[in-house]
Amino acid sequence: MTRAVVELAHDISEMMPKLSKVINGCAYDPVGQSIGFRVEDFSVVIDNHQMLIIGAENETQAQSVLEWLTKKINGDETDAKKEDNYTYHNKMNESD
Numbered sequence: 001m002t003r004a005v006v007e008l009a010h011d012i013s014e015m016m017p018k019l020s021k022v023i024n025g026c027a028y029d030p031v032g033q034s035i036g037f038r039v040e041d042f043s044v045v046i047d048n049h050q051m052l053i054i055g056a057e058n059e060t061q062a063q064s065v066l067e068w069l070t071k072k073i074n075g076d077e078t079d080a081k082k083e084d085n086y087t088y089h090n091k092m093n094e095s096d
Helices: 013-022 059-074 085-095
Strands: 003-007 027-029 034-039 042-046 050-054
Touching: 003 059, 013 027, 013 034, 013 059, 042 059, 050 059
Parallel strands: none
Antiparallel strands: 003 050, 027 034, 034 042, 042 050
């Protein structure tokens, strides 16, 4: 199993409570200021300045998770809010 580590340019701790509400199955740790969830076959853990994507086999898969998360953060009505994790799973398989 491989992983991708993404360094975040800004502290996102203030966004964590919101993210935990808009991501299905997300767990929020207010003390550790981190969230964790699964998307497709990936486990994602985010803290203040870093995101860990476990199971990403290549940069394309990691980028897909980042794009999905960006849509969730920005509240993109046309994609992220309508999609659940299963729909995201199907889109990722189609792009491979």
